Amino acid sequence: MRISTKTSIALHLLVLLEVFKDQKLTSEILAMSTGCNPVIVRNMIGGLKKAGLVNVQRGSGGASLAVAPDNITVWDVYQAVDLIPLNELIGMHPNPSIKCPVGSKIYDLLEKPYGVITDAVKSAMSGCTLKQILNDYYGG
Amino acid sequence: MRISTKTSIALHLLVLLEVFKDQKLTSEILAMSTGCNPVIVRNMIGGLKKAGLVNVQRGSGGASLAVAPDNITVWDVYQAVDLIPLNELIGMHPNPSIKCPVGSKIYDLLEKPYGVITDAVKSAMSGCTLKQILNDYYGG
């Protein structure tokens, strides 16, 4: 398994919000660019709003960044839109035998190495900002 | 998503191979402890064999480690059994609009930060050995 496409969609949306900040960006328009459904976009934007990263107007429509791009990290975005906590990044098989001495301990045994791995993901994500992506967009 | 349960199953199997190395371990027995199907176990063991990590006897049955536990890392195991390459760890949305200047570049833009993240996963996985897990099993 892998991390869902939600983070990618959300980052795409945030780039759009900055690049076209002078325009009114409805979920319909954002859906066009991302290639996914307007309802999905609204859910994503909703998650980002809950996290304080964007502003949205309910009736009139239109979304915009609420935070400067260099203060938005991939980690912030992931947490805002992906419901799966990072400690479930690596799937565990659901029915190890509790009668087996190994099976009964396997979750505890895997917890340590998996914790190291997910911590690495978290800190790598925390080091990547929207600003860097935008620089790459304008510069490259 | 997330990384599939395959890595967890494979690590479970490797622990069993070491802990019960004096016994003949068939896919049937291994399936009991892991709680998954014997065919899945055979596929896992097959992947580990291809990677040179275990020995298996075809007709007579029974599997064993081919490499010392301190020379087997979680990274080795992940590569051996999970078919999804790490650069697909974070899913990309499949249909960004090529008519939009952002949509047409989004894959390239995400490549950099995602590369940093997957490199972090790789190096964290490379630092976790089967030996450490076994020490935890016996010691804890």
Next chain:
DNA sequence: ATGTGTTGTAAGTATAAATATTACAATTGG
């Protein structure tokens, strides 16, 4: 050399997860 038990692998089935769609109430501004 024959029988039993096992691995290796393919094909088909079932389950679970992710994403898309439909529908509509709530809200804003003209």
Next chain:
DNA sequence: CCAATTGTAATATTTATACTTACAACACAT
């Protein structure tokens, strides 16, 4: 009040994952 839009629920569809069945290839014991 009307048109456009968000927020959200319920349902459907698609995709990914895991399971099951089936059987040929193989090894060993007798």
